[in-house]
Amino acid sequence: MRRNAEFRHGCDDLIESATPLRFARRPLLRAAVFGRHDGTYRGLWDPPAALSALTGHVLDVSPHIIVLHTAGGEQRLTLSSRTTAWRGSAVPPAALRTGDLVVVRRRSNVADRIWAQAGRATGTILEADSGGLPVTRLLVDEGPAKGRRIVEIGEGPLRQIQVRFPRLEPGYLIDVIGLRHDGYLQALTPATSQPPYRAGHPPAPPLVSGHISVPVSGTAVWHEPGEEPPGLLGLAYPALDPETNCERATAPIEPYVVDPHAAGTGCVRLPYLSVGSTVRVRNECADRSAVLPVTSCGASSRLFCDRCVQCGTSLRGRIADLTMTAFVELGGNLEDGCFNATLTMAA
């Protein structure tokens, strides 16, 4: 018994683990305990196919057709007169370049909206350098999983960003959306308002008695693919079980570096789940919902305690950090940064 008390089977991370089969079998195993007795098969949960969101690299753009290279091969989509594209700002679809990573919202085979090279930097500012240069450069720490990022803010966007992020100094949080370049992010719009507290010290959540009232309401945001497959439909869940997932609450050595696992439970109390669990995320603004698997740890969402104002004011706190494809699939616009969301547990 004593040797089993130290059970540690490694990081629950779909990307790191060499046996992702383990995660796919969990619904079967759960059904073995709680399933029905009449012998009907409640098998592996079938992941949702992205109906309206398509992710890939641009192979060719012509006035009426765009050709993408996706995980499922080559795909051609028709461009209509109503198709709009975003590449930092609203651009005509012809301005897309070969090799751009794009997310397309389509209706059957016609592209509706295209986002190219969308990037986002969410985390703690480690260094800020604006001495004399027309461009402000920040070094942003996005958490232990994603590492560090260089963010450059030009003069024009700087004013707009400083309205909502007045403190561009080390130790404070930042969340900006912009254009991805090789090695840095060109920040263009702020994604939210800057929290008044320092990174790593979010306000304490209210006490919850009884059971958590599901559905949980809050904000849903998106993150860049990083090392995930670009077309992955899933979310990074902020409250993974600390005992069996990677919770590294070691004291940081460098100043201003914040370990989100040590920052507490964050602003919203979410039930503990594991990688592979399925949740139903509902976009209150677009009235769409989907059942998505938890694919990674979204602990950095716990540092923020913001509201989304896309359609009315949501409750405080980030409840889901979706992949880009999942965000667009649920009807969100990447340049908005968030939508009001509701989360329920899907067995």
Place this chain on the structure above:
Amino acid sequence: MSVAAVHLFGEAGGNALTAARAVQIPVLAVLLLGGCAAKVRRAVSANSVEAGIGPTAMFPLGLRRPMAVALFAGEFFLGVGLAVTAGRFGAGLPAMAIRSATALLFAMAVGALHVLRGRRPAAGCGCFGDLSDMPVGWRTMARAVLLCAAAVAAIGVPALHKPASATQALVVLAAVAAEFLVLAALSPEVGEIMVRLGYSEPCELRRLPVSRTLAALRASAPWRRYRHYLVSTDPIDVWREGCWRYVVFPGLLASRRVEVVFAVYLKPRRAPVRAGVLDPTAEKHVPAVFLPAHAFPAAAVPPGAASPNVVPGARGDTAVPPPRRPLPATLQVFPVPRTFRRRWHSADL
């Protein structure tokens, strides 16, 4: 006789009034030091001096920190000063100065709370640190007014001395108790303390180490029933969903390799346990979403594409993440015929 009675009554009444005024000094000292300690505790835990104190939000950004520090220092020194000058040491001018400063502090507090209520109705006063997060109401303002009056009443009280008789000691104690009762009635923090004392977390939010789960499992009836079929008592998978934690062991049942899965409820004592058995050969193909990037076919990125998100290391040097381990050849996407053999059943407690 009547003259003597009036004289005695007058003296007793005067004594009672003086006693009531004298009692304010320790009460005020305790409140000031307690409030300062609670605020310091919150500042330490939030790593920010001006974090929870409501009234500092009314000042411009640059002044908030100095005002918060001034408040901490003022409360601390006035509390200590009141305690020190209560006796014969420092009686006279120093005592009067400190008590006047205390009265001034509470008067400023009344004004600050009033302004805070108007400008930021949702902000808490932060008077007692974490406990004072609720919006400023009439109770908090009344308490501040009462404390200001108490400080004013304490000015000019002669040096405190030990009570002369048992009855006087009882009177003093009763006065202190009555004052604390009145203050508690006016303090929303008392309700907050009661809530925190009686709080128990729902099981979805409870953190419980895996060792406790395994101990509960080994003491349960399903474990005793299925223990003999287990190949190994080391679990091959442990995960949690909400209030249940699942533990999976490899097993051998009727000469077939099976997986025995136990579900343990997350309760500290007498946790219910449920069990199930699964034949691992019977499954559909693995959903593609659970495979990492290099398992996808045609993974070659077309020429000219932006390089994948290169993570810069410290100080800007680009560090490419280490190459992934190749997948074992057996873990591919493969279809399994729909007619499968599978036996499972569920067992209750």
